[in-house]
Amino acid sequence: MEISKEERHILQHSLGGREMYRNHFCTNEDTVDYPACEKLVEKGLMQRRKAADWQGGGLIYNVTDEGKGVAFDNDTPAAFHTRCNDCGKFLKKKHWVSKDHSWKKHAVCGECLSGYDGPEYY
Ligand SMILES: [Zn+2]
Numbered sequence: 838m839e840i841s842k843e844e845r846h847i848l849q850h851s852l853g854g855r856e857m858y859r860n861h862f863c864t865n866e867d868t869v870d871y872p873a874c875e876k877l878v879e880k881g882l883m884q885r886r887k888a889a890d891w892q893g894g895g896l897i898y899n900v901t902d903e904g905k906g907v908a909f910d911n912d913t914p915a916a917f918h919t920r921c922n923d924c925g926k927f928l929k930k931k932h933w934v935s936k937d938h939s940w941k942k943h944a945v946c947g948e949c950l951s952g953y954d955g956p957e958y959y
Pocket residue numbers: 921922923924925926945946947948949950
């Protein structure tokens with residue numbers, strides 16, 4: 838899923854960061870965030886509803902499950918282990934390991950990997 842930096846920022850902001858302790862984004866048609874929110878709705882990553890008057894009106898966006906999936910699917914090196922854990926060599930992007938990967942704790946290059954036995958590392 839291709840999303841812009843701004844769209845990703847809105848998804849992450851809506852969720853309160855990686856902890857995802859919340860899920861809403863309040864805005865209205867007059868804000869700079871509005872077009873990006875609408876794009877996210879079009880992509881199925883957010884849902885829009887109208888805020889009640891007692892909530893101050895405007896629009897409330899909620900991130901869908903799919904949106905949660907891509908919110909932190911980040912391409913920035915900061916979110917990845919980009920170097921081999923053994924030799925320190927900088928790795929090709931396809932070998933980067935996400936820092937929140939459920940079981941891969943670090944990245945290893947092909948050469949160092951060949952020294953490992955057991956289950957496939959990548
Ligand atoms: Zn290595």
